[in-house]
Structure formats: structure tokens, C-alpha cells
Amino acid sequence: MPIEIPKDKWTGSIRAVTIGGTSAEGGTRAKSVTVGGQTSMPYLHYEALTPNKPVIAIEIKSHKPDDWSPLLAEAWGEAMAEPAQWAKKAEEAGADIIVLALTLADSPEDAVRVVKSVLSGTGLPLIVWGPGQAEKDNELLVPVSEATKGEKIVLGICEDKNYRTIVATAMANGHLVQSRTPMDVNLSKQLSILISDMGMPKDRILMDPTTGALGYGIEYGYSVMERLRLAALQGDAMTQSPMIVTPGFEAWKTKEAKVGEGVPEGWGDWKARAINWETLTAIALIESGADVLVLRHPESVKRVKDAIEELTIPA
Amino acid sequence: MALSGIQIYKLLPQTNCKECGFPTCLAFAMKLAAKQVELSACPYVSDESKKQLAESAAPPIRLITLKAGSEVKAGNEVVMFRHEKTFYNKPGLFIRVKASDPDLAKKVAAADAYKVNYVGMDFSIDGFAVEADGDLTSAVKTIRTVTKRPLILMTKDATLLDSALSLLAGESALIYAAESSDYEPLADLAKKHKAALAVKADSLDALADLTQKIQAKGVEDMVLDSAAATLSASLTRNTQLRKLALKNVRSLGYPIIAFPCDAKDEGIAAAQAIAKYAGFVVLSEFKPELLYPLFVLRENIYTDPQKPIQVQPGIYEINAPNPESPVLVTTNFSITYFSVANEVEGSGLPAWLVVTDAEGMSVLTAWAAGKFDAERIAKAIKGFDLASKVGKKQIVLPGHVAVLSGELEEELPGWDIRVGPREAVDLPAFMKQALN
Ligand code: B12
Ligand code: SF4
Numbered sequence: 001m002p003i004e005i006p007k008d009k010w011t012g013s014i015r016a017v018t019i020g021g022t023s024a025e026g027g028t029r030a031k032s033v034t035v036g037g038q039t040s041m042p043y044l045h046y047e048a049l050t051p052n053k054p055v056i057a058i059e060i061k062s063h064k065p066d067d068w069s070p071l072l073a074e075a076w077g078e079a080m081a082e083p084a085q086w087a088k089k090a091e092e093a094g095a096d097i098i099v100l101a102l103t104l105a106d107s108p109e110d111a112v113r114v115v116k117s118v119l120s121g122t123g124l125p126l127i128v129w130g131p132g133q134a135e136k137d138n139e140l141l142v143p144v145s146e147a148t149k150g151e152k153i154v155l156g157i158c159e160d161k162n163y164r165t166i167v168a169t170a171m172a173n174g175h176l177v178q179s180r181t182p183m184d185v186n187l188s189k190q191l192s193i194l195i196s197d198m199g200m201p202k203d204r205i206l207m208d209p210t211t212g213a214l215g216y217g218i219e220y221g222y223s224v225m226e227r228l229r230l231a232a233l234q235g236d237a238m239t240q241s242p243m244i245v246t247p248g249f250e251a252w253k254t255k256e257a258k259v260g261e262g263v264p265e266g267w268g269d270w271k272a273r274a275i276n277w278e279t280l281t282a283i284a285l286i287e288s289g290a291d292v293l294v295l296r297h298p299e300s301v302k303r304v305k306d307a308i309e310e311l312t313i314p315a
Numbered sequence: 316m317a318l319s320g321i322q323i324y325k326l327l328p329q330t331n332c333k334e335c336g337f338p339t340c341l342a343f344a345m346k347l348a349a350k351q352v353e354l355s356a357c358p359y360v361s362d363e364s365k366k367q368l369a370e371s372a373a374p375p376i377r378l379i380t381l382k383a384g385s386e387v388k389a390g391n392e393v394v395m396f397r398h399e400k401t402f403y404n405k406p407g408l409f410i411r412v413k414a415s416d417p418d419l420a421k422k423v424a425a426a427d428a429y430k431v432n433y434v435g436m437d438f439s440i441d442g443f444a445v446e447a448d449g450d451l452t453s454a455v456k457t458i459r460t461v462t463k464r465p466l467i468l469m470t471k472d473a474t475l476l477d478s479a480l481s482l483l484a485g486e487s488a489l490i491y492a493a494e495s496s497d498y499e500p501l502a503d504l505a506k507k508h509k510a511a512l513a514v515k516a517d518s519l520d521a522l523a524d525l526t527q528k529i530q531a532k533g534v535e536d537m538v539l540d541s542a543a544a545t546l547s548a549s550l551t552r553n554t555q556l557r558k559l560a561l562k563n564v565r566s567l568g569y570p571i572i573a574f575p576c577d578a579k580d581e582g583i584a585a586a587q588a589i590a591k592y593a594g595f596v597v598l599s600e601f602k603p604e605l606l607y608p609l610f611v612l613r614e615n616i617y618t619d620p621q622k623p624i625q626v627q628p629g630i631y632e633i634n635a636p637n638p639e640s641p642v643l644v645t646t647n648f649s650i651t652y653f654s655v656a657n658e659v660e661g662s663g664l665p666a667w668l669v670v671t672d673a674e675g676m677s678v679l680t681a682w683a684a685g686k687f688d689a690e691r692i693a694k695a696i697k698g699f700d701l702a703s704k705v706g707k708k709q710i711v712l713p714g715h716v717a718v719l720s721g722e723l724e725e726e727l728p729g730w731d732i733r734v735g736p737r738e739a740v741d742l743p744a745f746m747k748q749a750l751n
Contacts, residue, residue, distance in 0.1 A: 044551060044554060215615065226396050273607065283587060283590075284616075287591060310547060314547065315551040
């Protein structure tokens with residue numbers, strides 16, 4: 001007797017979101033990147049094809065970070081001191097998008113200058129993060145947003161305490177926003193509601209559910225993402241944004257990735273382990289529905305991209 | 316599928332004789348449905364009813380145990396997504412070795428001895444998969460001189476298998492793998508040696524067909540290989556298999572075996588197998604830098620979402636502290652506790668580590684949830700009567716909750732409240748420099 005394969009019939013779908021403005025839209029990006037659009041749980045091609053593959057963003061900083069793992073410094077070399085160079089190298093390494101993280105040391109003028117230089121160094125779409133302190137974020141992101149009208153940048157990071165100014169400037173200048181909440185389905189929905197209530201079109205919101213690294217809370221992020229994706233497919237409009245996650249940031253914070261000496265022998269070769277840490281964190285998140293993955297090491301980027309190719313070819 | 320109380324009631328004698336200790340058969344049926352009593356408490360159930368009840372109580376995915384000196388279990392899962400309940404039986408990680416390998420004993424011994432600790436739990440590999448590209452019998456003999464872990468025997472040669480399995484009397488090994496063209500002798504051997512049998516076919520129809528034929532030959536313990544070669548194919552097949560099994564398609568209700576060792580990127584394929592429904596995972600070789608992250612991923616995915624891994628609140632004495640040693644404060648989330656305890660231990664410096672009851676939450680999570688504040692910390696310090704143990708009365712707070720220091724000074728007059736670094740990695744340096 002032939003087996004009948006059960007298929008879920010979903011009523012909802014993930015919104016398609018396009019990042020990056022080409023000359024047609026008044027920007028300068030060589031091409032834009034579209035994510036989202038799914039109508040099934042991740043990569044179940046017997047239910048529905050994957051309309052847009054997940055994409056990789058590589059994270060660079062406006063100033064050479066002094067607290068990053070030496071393995072990352074070794075991978076990027078001199079380019080780390082020069083954001084435009086770094087972005088170019090990231091593009092060569094396979095990035096689909098560049099994440100530029102500004103720092104507390106940047107003035108508004110510096111911020112605008114460095115964003116412009118990165119825009120000229122690469123044709124890829126851009127995500128720009130403030131340094132992560134509410135006031136400073138606003139102080140830097142508003143002028144950046146105004147100076148880059150048409151580029152369709154993703155401005156981050158909007159959190160419940162600090163989203164109004166960023167959303168307002170993104171709306172005024174045609175950009176997108178990254179909406180971050182701490183690993184909770186209801187908080188994700190709430191912030192999406194607050195942001196769209198301001199008048200932000202829903203197809204200009206990326207949802208950042210927050211993730212933990214492998215061994216440091218990934219299971220919470222993993223399950224929150226599965227639940228968000230299920231809710232979205234069941235038709236909950238406030239969970240239908242594509243998801244952006246930061247496995248690079250999380251994994252490279254861990255001792256397993258950062259430290260090569262004085263660690264248990266059972267951890268094995270440092271470099272291979274560190275890259276596995278980032279890569280496996282990313283893969284687990286891809287399985288649970290990530291659309292944009294922000295990574296740091298070029299080797300992880302290559303491995304994750306190959307995996308995405310393999311996953312998105314219908315079986 | 317589990318039967319409801321009413322459905323069970325229909326299978327009972329319905330005489331309300333009360334011998335089971337319940338006033339009516341219906342009351343007993345309700346307790347049975349809730350799994351609070353055993354069927355054997357009723358002496359009058361017919362054999363036919365017993366059979367039906369046993370079938371309905373069988374788990375949708377058969378529990379398969381591979382056993383030698385240690386054992387590994389797969390199956391008995393009940394959900395598609397871990398948040399729906401939890402995943403139960405962590406997939407066994409096996410290392411593939413070749414019978415022809417001149418270094419077989421050495422390689423097996425190295426992998427066998429491997430042990431790694433993650434938040435207080437020791438992990439080691441679960442067994443070996445032996446490829447019979449040489450003399451299987453002598454390979455198994457060699458392997459059994461260095462390890463007692465369960466084995467998967469990878470050959471279709473019935474003669475070889477028969478003699479190898481004879482060496483493994485009393486164990487439950489796994490034979491890999493029966494296909495439609497050759498299943499009969501392998502099924503006979505599985506039965507004879509009480510081994511589990513892996514069943515391989517490249518469509519679900521063919522798999523179901525084959526497991527039924529093998530079951531008809533009297534073999535109950537099977538493991539499925541859906542012969543999927545890519546990430547996409549294995550995700551699809553494994554998802555379909557899990558779904559069908561949970562819908563009570565008995566012919567597919569067995570654990571799945573995966574072979575990341577043959578994938579383009581072994582680590583990625585293994586990670587997917589762990590997250591997405593594999594019960595046994597075969598790796599190509601012993602590589603700690605991959606095994607460790609895979610063990611951690613497996614632990615994370617199989618953690619019960621309802622209860623974070625915790626440690627007991629209390630005072631932990633690290634490196635034999637004395638009254639002059641500082642008091643460090645943290646929460647009882649396992650990951651938090653071990654990050655801190657490992658660093659302090661590694662520094663060689665003595666300290667009293669006070670672990671507060673923060674309901675298993677990390678420092679910032681507990682703080683945001685109101686489970687780690689000045690009042691609770693002060694209560695813990697007083698409750699554990701630290702004042703009687705220390706003279707210096709110096710408390711170090713995690714850097715992430717520096718804001719608590721003022722309030723804590725008010726709660727604990729006479730104590731010197733210090734703010735430590737944000738990350739545990741920086742604790743040893745802080746203890747050396749700032750605390751002396
Ligand atoms: C996983 C997680 C959760 C999990 C819980 C995990 C758990 N068992 O605790 C879940 C999903 C349940 C959760 C829930 C919430 N979370 Co939460 N969560 C996280 C996340 C992603 C990781 C936390 C973690 O496990 N860290 C790893 C552990 C090891 O870190 P740690 O305990 O801080 O320990 C380190 C240091 O503090 C230091 N240390 C520890 N002890 C000591 C002691 C001394 C003396 C010293 C010197 C150092 C030291 O060493 C450790 C290693 O360096 C963080 C964000 C992030 N990426 O950090 C948010 C985060 C902590 N959560 C946050 C929030 C707001 C919440 C919620 C309130 C959200 C909500 N309203 O639902 C809830 C609260 C819980 C509740 N009400 O039930 C916020 C806190 C914001 C803030 N600054 O106040 C964070 C920072 C996210 C964010 N950016 O907004 N969360
Ligand atoms: S012992 Fe059996 S027959 Fe008697 S009341 Fe209980 S369930 Fe009914």
C-alpha cells in the first residue's frame with residue numbers, strides 16, 4: 001500500500017522583504033537582496049518551494065575591534081582597520097549583505113563618513129547597527145539615515161525602549177528596520193505591532209528574535225523561532241516578517257571560540273572548533289527558520305552558504 | 316494512538332466488580348488513560364482486549380536500545396517540535412572504523428577514552444560502526460579488547476555477520492543494512508542473535524514495505540535509513556518519517572540512522588541530523604573539535620524546554636576558601652554557574668561562590684525577571700549564614716548587574732560590595748588585581 005505523505009496546509013506566508021536600493025530606486029547598490037516569501041516550514045519542498053534563499057551578512061565594524069578573537073583578526077588582516085576594504089573583502093568572501101556596526105567612538109560625522117565609504121567600497125546592500133546605547137544610537141543613525149536616502153538600508157537595532165526615533169527616520173528616508181526582542185514570541189509580536197502602528201510598512205521590517213550561541217542558550221532562540229514561524233504560517237500577521245539572527249556575534253563571544261589555551265583537551269583544535277561553533281550555531285538557526293544570518297568568519301560563511309545551496313535544491 | 320478513557324472502557328468487562336480497587340470499570344478506564352494504573356489490576360480483561368490495549372499503548376516510534384558494556388537508546392519520541400513537549404532520547408553518536416585498518420585498536424582506543432564535560436555533564440561517544448572491508452571477525456575481536464561500547468556492523472555478508480555476532484553474545488548490536496533484495500538472511504541473523512536490523516530503501520513506500528516483511532519474519536527492532544544523499548533530501552525524508560510515525564503508521568515507527576560521514580560537510584550534516592529527527596548518527600572519524608560542539612548541540616536540543624538545566628542553590632567552596640576569601644555571587648542556571656566556577660577554579664584562587672535560587676535563569680534574565688535583585692541576594696547571604704564563615708565580608712557582584720550595588724549596600728550593612736567584570740573569563744585577572 002503506498003504511503004500517503006501528510007502535508008500541512010498553511011493559510012499564512014512570510015512577507016518578502018527587499019534590502020538595498022539600486023539606481024532604479026535612487027540608490028547605488030549593484031543589486032538588492034530579497035528574503036522571505038515562504039509558505040511552509042523551512043525547506044520542506046514537498047509542501048512548497050523556497051522562494052528566496054536565506055542570505056549571509058558579514059559583520060564589520062567602523063573601528064578595528066580590540067576584543068575580537070585573534071582568529072578573526074587573522075582571517076581579515078589589515079582590512080579590519082579600513083571599513084571600506086573590510087567590506088570589499090567580505091564581499092569577496094561571499095557576503096550577500098554587509099552589516100556595519102558603529103561604535104561609541106564615532107561622532108555623527110564619522111558615522112556618515114564611514115557608511116558612505118562602505119557604500120562606495122561594495123555594491124552590496126547594507127545593514128547599519130548603532131553601538132547599542134539608546135541615545136548614541138539615535139544620535140548616529142538619524143544622520144546616517146538622512147545621508148543615504150534611497151539605499152534601502154536596514155537600521156538597527158530597534159528595541160522596545162528605543163525604536164521610535166529609528167523607525168521615524170527609516171520611514172522618512174525609505175529604509176528598513178531590525179526589530180529585536182529577547183527570545184519571546186509575544187514580545188516579538190508586540191514590537192512588530194508598535195513599529196507598524198507608527199506607519200512603517202510591514203515589508204520594511206526584519207524581525208530579530210535574539211539568539212544564544214551553541215551551549216549558551218541556543219535552544220531558547222531555536223524554539224522561539226520555530227514557534228514564530230508556525231504562528232506566521234497559521235496566519236498571524238505580526239509574526240510574518242523574515243528573521244535576522246546573529247550567530248557570529250553570539251558564537252564568537254563564547255570561550256570555546258575565543259580562547260585557544262588553557263582549555264580542556266577534549267575541545268580539540270582551536271580554529272576548527274571555533275569555526276564549528278559559529279557554523280553549527282548558524283545551521284541550527286537555519287533549520288528553525290532564519291532568513292538573514294550575520295556571521296564573522298569567512299570559513300563559516302563558505303560552509304553555511306554551501307549548506308544553503310544544498311538545502312534549497314528540492315529533494 | 317493512545318486511547319481515550321471511553322475507548323478503553325469499551326474494552327473492559329463492564330461488570331463494575333470493584334476488584335481493581337475502583338468503584339466502576341469506567342473509573343478504572345479513566346485512570347488507565349491517564350497512565351496512573353496498570354492494566355494488570357483488573358483480573359478479567361479478555362486476551363483480545365489486552366492485545367488491543369497493548370498496541371494502542373505502544374509508543375509511535377519504537378524504542379531501540381543498542382547495548383554492550385554501555386547502552387544507547389533511540390525512539391519513543393512524541394512530538395515534531397521540542398517546544399510541544401520535549402525530545403527524549405538523545406541520538407547516539409557513533410564513529411565509523413574500518414575492519415582493514417592496521418591502526419584499528421589504537422584508533423578505537425583513542426575515541427573510546429574521549430570524555431568531555433559541558434556544564435557538569437560528561438559526554439563520550441556512544442559506539443562504533445565497523446565497516447567490513449576486511450576480516451570482520453578479527454576486527455570485532457580487536458575492538459572488544461579496547462572498548463565495551465555498542466557496535467554497528469556494516470556488511471551484508473551473512474557468513475561474516477554470523478561469526479561476528481557470535482562474538483557479541485549478550486549484546487544488542489545493529490546490523491547495517493537490509494535492502495529489499497537481500498533482507499531475508501539478514502532478518503534471520505537479527506532474530507538469531509537478538510540484534511537490531513537497519514533497513515534501507517530510497518522511498519518511504521519501499522521502506523514501509525520492507526519493515527512489514529521483516530516484521531513478519533519475527534524481527535521487531537528496526538532502524539530506518541532513507542538513503543538521502545543531500546541536506547535537503549534528508550530533511551524532507553526525516554520530517555516525513557517523524558510525521559508519519561506520529562500519525563501511527565506503524566511500519567515507519569522506528570528510529571532513523573544518519574550518515575553525516577558521507578556528506579559534503581560532515582559537521583553541518585550531523586548538526587541537521589541531531590536537530591531533525593535522527594536516532595543514530597555515524598561520523599567518519601574521531602575529531603574532538605567537531606564532537607564537542609555536536610555533544611553540546613545534542614544536549615541543547617534535547618533539554619526539556621520546561622526546565623532549564625540548573626544547579627542546587629548554596630555555597631560552593633572553590634579552591635579551599637578561608638575567612639579572608641571573597642564571596643562571589645551568581646545564579647543557579649547551570650551554564651552561568653559553570654562559566655564562573657570553571658574560571659575561578661582555573662585561577663587557583665580561593666573563593667566562596669554563592670549560588671542564589673534564580674529559578675535556573677542567567678544573570679541578566681533573572682535580573683530582568685526580578686529573580687536576582689538586592690533583596691534576594693541579601694536573603695541568600697543571610698540564609699546561608701556567610702557572616703559566620705568570612706571575616707573580610709567582601710562580596711563581588713557580576714558586572715552585568717552593577718546597578719544592584721547601592722541597594723545591596725543598604726541591605727547588607729558592614730559588607731564591602733564590589734562590582735566584578737561582566738564576563739567570567741575576566742574574573743581571574745580581577746581577583747588577582749582588584750581584590751588584593
Ligand atoms: C537565553 C535567554 C533567555 C532565556 C532564559 C535562559 C535562562 N535559563 O536564563 C529565556 C528565553 C527564557 C529568556 C527570558 C527572558 N529574557 Co532573556 N536572554 C537570554 C539570552 C539570549 C542569553 C542569556 C544567557 O543564557 N547567557 C549566558 C549566561 C552564562 O550568562 P550570564 O548568566 O550573564 O553569566 C555570564 C556573566 O554574567 C558572568 N557572571 C555570571 N555570574 C557572575 C558572577 C560574578 C561575581 C562575576 C564577576 C561574573 C559573573 O559570567 C558568565 C559568562 O561570562 C540574553 C541575551 C544574550 N545574548 O546575552 C537574554 C536577556 C538576558 N534576556 C532579557 C530579557 C529582558 C528577558 C525577559 C524579561 C523577556 C520577557 N519579558 O519575557 C525574560 C525573563 C524571564 C522570565 N520572565 O521568565 C534581556 C535582559 C535585558 C536587560 N539588560 O535587562 C537580555 C539581555 C536580552 C536583551 N538584549 O534584551 N531569556
Ligand atoms: S476489576 Fe475489571 S471488571 Fe472489575 S471493576 Fe475493575 S475494571 Fe471493571
